[in-house]
Amino acid sequence: MLDDAKTLVAYLKKSDERGDINFAEDWKLTTLLIGGNDLCNYCKKKHVCRSTVIYTDTICPQKSYSAKKYTRNIMQALDLLQKEVPRMLVQVVAMSNIPPLLKIQTGPTCAMLQAYLCPCGLDTRTAKxxxxxxxxxxQALKRLIEDSGRYDTKKDFTVVLQPFMADQTAPKDKNGKYDPSYFSVDCFHPDRKLHQIMASALWNNMACDHGAHYDNPNASCIFSILLQL
Incomplete structure (x- = not known):
């Protein structure tokens, strides 16, 4: 994440040199969406917890996929953007809950790709x-962005958590069956239909007051905003 942030800062400054933007004066909107790779791989090289029981059984995640490490990586990127970039609003889209999405199945190819992309989600022990x-x-991301005040110290920079994917469930068709048309051939990454829903949900949440963001991708603040106009 830190390397990505450095790349973005360098790109913005280069764009300023070319005259494409005014780095100091133009407002910038950055949306940070992190996939489920950490969550899907947290059980690799799993070990037994000794002094601290984190879960209901004895399996603990590998340290590199812990919530602390996950949040630290994001914090390093956000800290750099706050330090280097004036007039920026950063939106961090919360990671979706993976196991419900793995209910999408279309055959052996789909199952094989899911097993490769998200092994922890298909393991009967760790999926639970x-x-x-x-x-x-x-919750760690929420504490960093909303509760700590870490990114509320400047008048021209802040970070907003967008939770609309946090409780995402696998979409169903009119017959109540899980609908694979929302996903690509691997039955894991979103296809155009789901990308459209995600884009609409992000836009709708951008219209919400601070603290009123929805965790439901179908909810919207747009109607209430229009009533106030």
Missing amino acids: QMRAVHQQYY
């Missing part, structure tokens, strides 16, 4: 823990 781990990620 992924919801708890997902919540640890989300």
